[in-house]
Every structure is written in structure tokens, then in C-alpha cells.
Amino acid sequence: EVQLVESGGGLVQPGGSLRLSCAASGFTFSSYAMHWVRQAPGKGLEYVSAISSNGGSTYYANSVKGRFTISRDNSKNTLDLQMGSLRAEDMAVYYCARDAEAANWYFDLWGRGTLVTVSS
Amino acid sequence: SYELTQPPSVSVSPGQTARITCSGDALPKQYAYWYQQKPGQAPVLVIYKDSERPSGIPERFSGSSSGTTVTLTISGVQAEDEADYYCQSADSSGLVFGGGTKLTVL
Numbered sequence: 001e002v003q004l005v006e007s008g009g010g011l012v013q014p015g016g017s018l019r020l021s022c023a024a025s026g027f028t029f030s031s032y033a034m035h036w037v038r039q040a041p042g043k044g045l046e047y048v049s050a051i052s053s054n055g056g057s058t059y060y061a062n063s064v065k066g067r068f069t070i071s072r073d074n075s076k077n078t079l080d081l082q083m084g085s086l087r088a089e090d091m092a093v094y095y096c097a098r099d100a101e102a103a104n105w106y107f108d109l110w111g112r113g114t115l116v117t118v119s120s
Numbered sequence: 121s122y123e124l125t126q127p128p129s130v131s132v133s134p135g136q137t138a139r140i141t142c143s144g145d146a147l148p149k150q151y152a153y154w155y156q157q158k159p160g161q162a163p164v165l166v167i168y169k170d171s172e173r174p175s176g177i178p179e180r181f182s183g184s185s186s187g188t189t190v191t192l193t194i195s196g197v198q199a200e201d202e203a204d205y206y207c208q209s210a211d212s213s214g215l216v217f218g219g220g221t222k223l224t225v226l
Contacts, residue, residue, distance in 0.1 A: 044204075044206060044217060044219050044220040045155075045157075045163065045206050045208075045217040047214065047215045047216065047217065050215075059214070061214065100168065104151060104169070105210055105215050106165065106168055106208060107153075107163075107165060108168075110164070111162060112161075112162055113162060
């Protein structure tokens, strides 16, 4: 089955760190760029980060630049998001998503998401 | 920063046509994409490249573009179409989502 499964969410204090993971299965992971998108409780979707298929290029939204690091391991079919200096406004459900087509960033496969709660 | 503007809500009766708009300055030059999100679920792509429909998406979903506005049209709305809908596009500064539109089926 083609799917993405996120893990690693949980409760973290402001200023703390957390590492999210996304396990891909059912498709050739190494052929696709991958993304993270988040959604604060009761709010809309917000783009977070992207990584190219070979991991050589990354992109970050201004809101997380310098605090988050995206990476991937094509041998293990996993995508990670290392989050640091977490703030209350980072609290959200984090989705990993597959890039549908090179040169046009949009998402044809999403995981179910993992919730990150930032609170003291 | 680049913004996409959607109406917060749209309401229609079953069987009617729902139209959800999304406006943005870069839309004449950039493709738009639409996602459907039901409560507690991940988003699902329903329209890509302004008007293309992914396999498995019902034919009642269609998209169009005119100038700085793109429109998601749902013909013959069904109760199961009640959801939040988000447009998405990009410009030189990055990728952006609209604020979302809650479609209510009366």
C-alpha cells in the first residue's frame, strides 16, 4: 500500500527540541521530493519545508528557517524534521507529503499527521 | 509575502453547484491546486494545474482560472462534499496556501 506514516510528535517545552519522522512505503521513495506541512489547531495549512529527491537541496519557510532541519534517508525510506527552539506558535499537526511533480510543488500523497504540542 | 485569498465559508443545498474562489496576484503566471480536508483527516488533492482532476476524484469537481482568480466548482454537491477546501500556489518567494473555505451542505 502506498502510504506515509508520521511519528515523533508529543509534548515539548518552549525552547525545546523534537524530531519528527515519516516512513514511506509502497512507492520508490528516492524518486520523489518530500515536504512537511503543518496545521495549527483549528487553523489552515502552512507550508514548512521541502527536500529534493536526493537530499541535495532543501527549502524552509521563513517562520522556521534556522530552527528546523529537514533530512532524508533513501536507504531507509524515511523523511525527518529536526525541530529546535520550539515556540508556542509551532504547535500543530505536522504532515509529511509527497511531491507530485518536479518543478511544480504540489502534493499527491499525505500522511495522517503527528501532533506537536509546545507548552510548559 | 505572497497571499492567496479565499472566502471563509460557502453554503449550498444538496444538488446545487458550489463555487469556491481563490485570488492571488501570481495566479496568472502560476498554477493553482486544490485540496479537500475533512475533519480529523489529511488533505486530499482534488484539482491540480488549475483544472486537472486526479484519478479517483469524482467528475463533479472541476477547476478554472481567469486572471488573478481561480475557482473550484463542485457540481451536484453531495453531503459527503462538506469539508474545508484549500487552494495552493507558489511564486518566487515560495509555496503558499489560501486560508481555507468551509463548505457547508445545508
